[in-house]
Amino acid sequence: MKMLGFWEYFFTSFSNPQKTLKKIKKAQNPRSYVEAVKEIFGGEK
Secondary structure: OOOHHHHHHHHHHOOOHHHHHHHHHHOOOHHHHHHHHHHHHHHOO
16 A cells, blocks of 8 residues: 555546545555556546
8 A cells, every 4th residue: 555645646637536545545456556556547548
């Protein structure tokens, strides 16, 4: 969860900021974190 501080700073730049931060906070292990990040960046245009 070392990256959470960075996500809290940058999450407002996404189209749905609350959903973005929620996905990151729900990640409990590195694998789910990577999946959440891929989903977040995959949905942005």
